[in-house]
Amino acid sequence: MKPQPYKTLNSGVEMPLLGLGVFDMHHKEAEQAVEWALETGYRLIDTASMYENELQIGNAIRTSSVAREEIFLTTKVNDKDQGYASTLRAFDHSLELLQTDYVDLYLIHWPIKAARKETWKALEKIYESGKARAIGVANYLEPFLDELFTYSEIVPAINQVEFSPFLYLENLKSKCEKLGIVLQAYTPLVRGLKMNNNLLQSLAKKYEKTPAQIILRWSIQHGVSPIPKSSNLLRIKENFDIFDFEISANDMKLLNMLNEDFRVVDNPMELL
Ligand SMILES: NC(=O)c1ccc[n+]([C@@H]2O[C@H](COP(=O)([O-])OP(=O)(O)OC[C@H]3O[C@@H](n4cnc5c(N)ncnc54)[C@H](OP(=O)(O)O)[C@@H]3O)[C@@H](O)[C@H]2O)c1
Structure with a gap:
């Protein structure tokens, strides 16, 4: 299998493009999934304070047995902790729980109107430390990015949003x-809701892959970082097995045309 692709972030840090998302996994399930993912070759793990x-x-x-330095670990500040001092406290608490003295990426989980400016200032302070x-940031559609640039001193390295061929x-x-x-593409597999789509099924046959692998490969070829969730060993392996084929330019275009603004998670523009 070809090596997995990395991207250099604007902070100079190297990040693997494919990661494991661990939303909605509890306790032993989460521990087991990360263990399997690291054994499979994943080096990016995406969690959040909210996921508990x-x-x-x-x-x-x-x-x-994988060294901490080889792992790219992301966590996020929970909505209830947003604000300057509370974000700094929440970050320290996340480090304690994660049993590490740094994270590779810290994100604002949601652009909460009353607190997002102060929260970003706290993230800049954490970065400087x-x-x-x-x-x-996460869930920053264009207007949120425009607003952020009116007061930010540091350009975000990542914007994690819902993203798939259907969005x-x-x-x-x-x-x-x-x-x-x-x-970064969250809910990249549309939580499994679109696996029967005709185009996905026919491309899966053509490339001898699964619909999930077609979607994840599409993201990677767009230079976007997908973070599919699975707590099933076979699907953890399946989702990682996408580095040995290439979707043609024409098929990429067909996949782009699946867009129907289909969201699984709330539209950030509607939940301020
Ligand atoms: N920043 C944010 O606001 C935000 C919001 C949502 C999600 N996220 C992040 O994004 C990650 C991924 O999103 P998500 O968990 O919502 O959805 P997702 O990755 O699109 O889909 C996960 C679902 O698809 C199933 N699945 C996994 N691999 C599959 C495969 N190869 N074939 C068929 N089904 C498969 C999983 O079941 P099994 O576990 O049984 O395999 C699970 O039910 C989250 O875990 C989280 O880290 C961030």
Whole structure:
């Protein structure tokens, strides 16, 4: 199998493009999934304070034979903790649970109107302390990015948003590219809801892959970082087995055309 692709973030840190998301995994399930993922070759783990499994993710990383420095660990500030001092406190608590003295990426989980400015200022402070090797945002559609740039001193390294062929945010993708922000795709598999789509099924046959692998490969070829969730060993392996084939330019275009603004998670523009 070809080596997995990495991208250099604007903070100079190298990040693997494919990661494991651990939303909705509890305790032993989360620990087991991370253990399997690291054994499979994943080096990016995406958690959040809100997922209430940082302790288990920390356990899996601490007991793994993979060195901490080889693992790219992301966590996020919970909505209830947003604000300057409360974010600084929440970050320290996340480090304790994760049993590490730094994270690779710290994100604002949601652009909460009343607190997002102060929260970003806290993230800049954390970045300057060296305890987060990169900082970024999640759910920042264009208007939120425009507002952020009126007061930020540091350009976010990552913007993590819902993104899939069924929610192909082409304008946001090119805006982020121009700004030097890497786009990260959450819910990249549309939580399994679109696996029977005819085009996905026919491309899966053509490339001798599964519909999930077609979607993840599509993201990678767009230079976008997908973070599929699975707590099933076979699917963890399946989702990682995408580095030995290439989707043609024409098939990439057909996949782009699946866009129907289909969201699984709330639209950030509607939940301020
Ligand atoms: N920043 C944010 O606001 C935000 C919001 C949502 C999600 N996220 C992040 O993004 C990650 C991924 O998103 P998500 O968990 O919502 O959804 P997802 O990755 O699109 O889908 C996960 C679902 O698909 C199933 N699945 C996994 N691999 C599969 C495969 N190869 N074939 C068929 N089904 C498969 C999983 O079941 P099994 O576990 O049984 O395999 C699970 O039910 C999250 O875990 C989280 O880290 C961030």
